Amino acid sequence: MIEARGVGLLKATPVAPVSIHAAVDLDVEEDQRLPKPHKITILGQSLPLFRRVKSPHYAVALMQYLKAGRQIIP
Known part of the structure; x- marks a missing residue:
């Protein structure tokens, strides 16, 4: 189950383990x-x-x- 802000609780089918590549702080x-x-x-x-x-x-x-990364500007 996924909690989507402004949408509600969404059904989701579990999948095999996955990698986490980034986090987003919405606060x-x-x-x-x-x-x-x-x-x-x-x-x-x-x-x-x-x-x-x-x-x-x-x-x-x-x-x-997530697809291509980003360019860091010093």
Whole structure:
């Protein structure tokens, strides 16, 4: 079962174990246009951490990140 904000509880079929590649903190809003990378440790694994962005393209941007990564600007 998945809790989707603004949608409700969604049914989901379990699958085999998968890897986690990033986390999104929906409680904290990102205020930088080009933010420095954030990290979080979950179950001993260090993961990139993204913060909430109020934009209609945010979900698509996260999907593109998962497909190809991102360029870090020093």
